[in-house]
Each structure stands twice: as C-alpha cells, then as structure tokens.
Amino acid sequence: MKITDITIRHLQMKLKAPFTTSFGTFTNKDFLLLEAKDQDGTIGWGESVAFHSPWYNEETLQTNWHMLEDFLIPLILNKEINHPDEVSEIFAPIRKNNMAKSTIEGAIWDIYAQQTNQSLASALGGKKDKIEVGISIGIQKSIEDLVALVDEYVKEGYKRIKVKIKPGWDVDVMRTLRENFPNVAMMADANSAYRLEDAELLKQLDEFDLTMIEQPLASDDIIDHSQLQKMLNTPICLDESIHSLEDARKAVELGSTKIINIKIGRVGGLTEAKKIHDYCEANGIPVWCGGMLESGIGRAHNVALTTLSNFILPGDTAGSNRYWEKDIILPEVVAANGYIEVPQTAGIGYAIDREAVESFTVAKKNYK
Ligand SMILES: O=C(O)CCC(=O)C1=CC=C[C@@H](O)[C@@H]1C(=O)O
Numbered sequence: 142m143k144i145t146d147i148t149i150r151h152l153q154m155k156l157k158a159p160f161t162t163s164f165g166t167f168t169n170k171d172f173l174l175l176e177a178k179d180q181d182g183t184i185g186w187g188e189s190v191a192f193h194s195p196w197y198n199e200e201t202l203q204t205n206w207h208m209l210e211d212f213l214i215p216l217i218l219n220k221e222i223n224h225p226d227e228v229s230e231i232f233a234p235i236r237k238n239n240m241a242k243s244t245i246e247g248a249i250w251d252i253y254a255q256q257t258n259q260s261l262a263s264a265l266g267g268k269k270d271k272i273e274v275g276i277s278i279g280i281q282k283s284i285e286d287l288v289a290l291v292d293e294y295v296k297e298g299y300k301r302i303k304v305k306i307k308p309g310w311d312v313d314v315m316r317t318l319r320e321n322f323p324n325v326a327m328m329a330d331a332n333s334a335y336r337l338e339d340a341e342l343l344k345q346l347d348e349f350d351l352t353m354i355e356q357p358l359a360s361d362d363i364i365d366h367s368q369l370q371k372m373l374n375t376p377i378c379l380d381e382s383i384h385s386l387e388d389a390r391k392a393v394e395l396g397s398t399k400i401i402n403i404k405i406g407r408v409g410g411l412t413e414a415k416k417i418h419d420y421c422e423a424n425g426i427p428v429w430c431g432g433m434l435e436s437g438i439g440r441a442h443n444v445a446l447t448t449l450s451n452f453i454l455p456g457d458t459a460g461s462n463r464y465w466e467k468d469i470i471l472p473e474v475v476a477a478n479g480y481i482e483v484p485q486t487a488g489i490g491y492a493i494d495r496e497a498v499e500s501f502t503v504a505k506k507n508y509k
C-alpha cells in the first residue's frame with residue numbers, strides 16, 4: 142500500500158461522567174483522530190490516546206500533532222508499505238513519542254486488514270470471537286458513591302472492577318468494597334501515587350484478595366517495583382513503566398511485575414503490543430488491555446488486540462455507552478454481561494459515523 146492522503150482532526154467529546162485519578166479530574170476528552178487513505182482509496186482510522194496535558198506521560202495532543210505533521214507523516218506519505226510491521230522500522234530513527242507513532246500505525250493496520258479481507262483481530266493473530274471486559278472507576282466523592290457505582294457495574298456483569306487508589310483513599314476503601322462485594326474480581330490502580338517507603342501500607346492491601354495492584358510506584362521505575370513485589374503477596378501490574386518489549390523483558394527478569402497492562406498507544410502501536418504479548422506468553426506473564434478513555438476507534442483497536450491468546454485477564458475496554466452519549470462509530474462497542482462480541486468484518490469492524498466526527502471536530506488539517 143501507499144498512503145497518499147492523511148487528515149488529522151482534533152475532537153472534543155464530553156465524558157458522560159468526570160474521570161478522576163490520583164492526578165486530577167477531567168470532564169472532556171480532547172484527542173486526535175487520524176484518517177489515512179491509500180492509493181486505492183481504502184481508508185483506515187487511528188486514534189491518539191495522548192491527553193490534553195502531560196499528566197499520564199510526557200506526550201500531549203499538541204506534541205502528537207507536531208510529531209505527526211513534522212516527522213511521522215513525511216516518513217509515511219507515498220512510501221510503499223507491504224505490512225504494518227514495517228511502520229515501527231520506518232519510525233525507528235524517531236525517539237519515543239510512542240502515542241504519536243501508534244496513531245498512524247493503527248490506521249495502517251486498519252487498511253492492511255481491509256486489503257487482506259480480514260478482521261483486524263485476525264490480522265493480529267487473534268482467535269477469540271468474544272472478549273471478557275472489566276471496568277475502571279475513577280476516584281469518587283465518597284465511599285458510598287463508589288459502592289453504589291460498583292454495585293451498578295457488577296449487576297451489568299462486568300468481569301472485573303478496577304478502582305483508583307491514592308494515599309488517604311486506599312485501605313479503608315478496599316476493605317469496604319471487599320465487605321460489600323466478597324466474590325467480585327477486584328484490582329487497584331495507584332497511578333504511581335506511592336513510594337517504596339509506603340510498602341507497609343500497601344502490604345495491608347494483601348488482606349483483600351485483589352487480582353493486582355497496578356503501577357504503585359514511579360511511572361519510570363522498574364527497580365523499586367522489584368523490591369516492593371518481594372514484600373507483597375498481591376501481584377504488581379505495570380502500566381506506565383512499560384513502553385516497549387525491552388522494558389517488559391527487564392521488568393519480568395527483575396521480578397518487578399507479574400502482570401502487564403498493555404496499552405497500544407503507550408508502547409508505540411499494535412506491532413510492539415503483539416511482541417510484548419508474545420514475550421509475556423512465553424514467560425508465563427498474563428496480560429490485559431488497558432484503556433485511555435478512547436472513542437470507538439481506539440476502542441475497536443483494543444477489542445481486536447484483546448483477542449490474542451495471552452490476554453487472559455479482563456481489560457478496561459468497557460462499552461461505548463460507559464463514556465459517551467454518542468460515540469463516533471456505528472455500531473457502538475457494546476458490552477453485554479461482561480463480554481464484547483468481536484466484529485468479524487474486514488478492518489476494525491466498525492463504520493465511522495462521519496456526522497458525529499464532524500460534530501465533535503474543533504480543528505483539522507489535511508496532508509497529501
Ligand atoms: O479507558 C478506561 O476506562 C480506563 C481508564 C483508566 O483507568 C486510566 C486511563 C489513564 C490513566 C489512568 O487514569 C488509568 C490507567 O492508568 O489505566
């Protein structure tokens with residue numbers, strides 16, 4: 142294929158419910174949507190998961206737009222590409238900026254799957270026809286509000302409940318949840334809110350039979366997590382610390398993590414995500430697919446990735462209606478009784494709702 146035409150759009154979509162983590166609260170999702178067209182007119186879609194501000198990692202919507210416009214698109218336009226795995230090689234001279242790279246690579250995977258007349262899941266080697274899904278709940282105003290929300294999602298059949306923790310909102314919260322929901326698969330995501338000195342406090346979480354504690358320590362740490370894991374019975378899951386297969390290898394070899402949260406954007410795209418999946422499978426490390434409050438396009442990519450065999454834990458890919466009054470795909474991603482049916486049509490398996498896209502677009506630019 143040869144990509145001959147790319148359009149970047151800045152979309153602003155209002156979240157159904159504000160999302161609060163140990164870093165703060167946001168009510169809108171601003172993100173870049175990338176539309177790529179090849180010489181035959183096949184159109185593929187990719188979504189940047191970079192937030193408006195650099196709180197999750199160093200990338201932002203603006204840095205992504207800059208990297209795409211000034212470096213990545215010029216490397217891709219009118220270049221002969223035989224397989225999407227070539228994109229990460231083309232981008233190898235560009236340091237980091239994984240979310241920007243992933244945005245364009247995802248669109249190329251979509252085009253490739255359409256041109257080989259297979260679902261994106263199949264193109265990645267996935268075999269599942271439905272995936273188990275969990276749900277991630279931001280920090281709530283009160284424990285009572287949190288219990289009510291968890292109760293709602295458990296009744297909807299979500300297979301795993303993920304809650305945020307931070308100093309002052311941790312042991313008591315998890316104890317109350319466990320008392321109310323003794324049999325639900327539950328995990329905590331700390332988003333790096335703790336230090337190794339907090340080990341004794343984090344050890345108290347062992348009492349609640351959590352499936353994992355996600356990213357308790359610094360977002361660029363692997364060493365201290367290996368020390369902490371020796372002190373905890375609960376498995377540590379790394380998210381922000383893992384940017385590549387190399388990071389995953391080092392973390393696994395050091396015993397820093399027993400589970401890995403794979404996010405396509407964080408690791409630079411589907412090709413690297415698949416490499417991490419395969420390495421973890423060969424080393425007995427289960428993985429699951431994390432979320433970044435994606436629109437239906439990013440959500441569709443997450444569904445396809447989760448069909449790979451070692452995605453054995455429910456991820457954060459909840460249904461579209463959890464996030465948006467109206468998504469930008471048709472049909473929307475639907476989670477029913479904790480499962481999402483995997484689309485079998487060619488490409489990402491969902492059609493774009495152009496009217497919805499245009500209604501949320503606040504800026505756009507075309508590149509030929
Ligand atoms: O997309 C979802 O529903 C999951 C969102 C989510 O839990 C996160 C998104 C971004 C940063 C964090 O707050 C958290 C995570 O680290 O997984």
Ligand SMILES: [Mg+2]
Pocket residue numbers: 330332355356380381402431
């Ligand atoms: Mg996380």
